[in-house]
Amino acid sequence: MKIDHRKSYYLTIDTETANTFDDPMVYDLGGCIHDKKGNVYETFSFVITEVFYGMKDLMESAYYAEKIPTYREEIRRGERRVIPLIRAKIIVRDLCEKYNVKAIIAHNMAFDYRALSKTQRYLTKSKYRWFFPYGIELWDSLKMAQDTICKQKGYIAYCKENGFVTKYGKPRATAEILTRYLEGKIDYQEEHTGLADVLIEKEITAQCFRQHKSMRKKCFK
Numbered sequence: 001m002k003i004d005h006r007k008s009y010y011l012t013i014d015t016e017t018a019n020t021f022d023d024p025m026v027y028d029l030g031g032c033i034h035d036k037k038g039n040v041y042e043t044f045s046f047v048i049t050e051v052f053y054g055m056k057d058l059m060e061s062a063y064y065a066e067k068i069p070t071y072r073e074e075i076r077r078g079e080r081r082v083i084p085l086i087r088a089k090i091i092v093r094d095l096c097e098k099y100n101v102k103a104i105i106a107h108n109m110a111f112d113y114r115a116l117s118k119t120q121r122y123l124t125k126s127k128y129r130w131f132f133p134y135g136i137e138l139w140d141s142l143k144m145a146q147d148t149i150c151k152q153k154g155y156i157a158y159c160k161e162n163g164f165v166t167k168y169g170k171p172r173a174t175a176e177i178l179t180r181y182l183e184g185k186i187d188y189q190e191e192h193t194g195l196a197d198v199l200i201e202k203e204i205t206a207q208c209f210r211q212h213k214s215m216r217k218k219c220f221k
Contacts, residue, residue, distance in 0.1 A: 030194025038206030
């Protein structure tokens with residue numbers, strides 16, 4: 001496929017983790033290269049060897065531990081690729097170079113950034129500290145949605161009607177609730193596997209762009 005360098009390309013990622021919220025270890029990393037409209041050009045789904053196979057106790061106590069048998073079956077069938085974290089890092093870097101990626105995006109990027117950095121530092125004994133390629137902006141689709149979709153009268157009414165509000169009465173902005181609203185599927189549930197969640201989150205980003213509104217993008221500012 002010939003890359004159209006007149007376009008801006010983005011990498012949306014999602015992680016699934018074991019261990020605590022403060023010290024997460026990544027066992028599943030999903031991602032897709034897409035444009036502003038949500039068109040997908042490449043995807044990846046990696047199971048991280050050192051965590052999935054090397055941290056058995058953590059995996060058994062992971063929040064979505066019930067999905068482990070499904071992962072194992074999909075690995076057996078060749079549907080999931082199992083690689084070391086350092087290999088995943090290289091592939092992400094190469095994709096960013098190939099598409100001249102403008103920004104790397106995640107829904108609540110601060111968590112995914114922390115998870116990948118802490119996993120890498122632990123596995124390399126801090127020899128390698130930063131997972132993402134240097135110089136590429138990190139965007140947070142949660143902030144983007146809060147400044148666009150979540151301010152719409154329709155979304156505010158939808159959240160109030162269905163009880164999707166915080167204890168302060170503000171509309172919640174999880175990827176699952178945003179997708180329920182955008183797709184009109186009140187019973188939609190996130191799969192909570194890396195690539196599946198990425199494919200709904202890139203749609204949230206595309207919808208934010210469609211609003212043509214001023215919005216926060218950067219995770220750290």
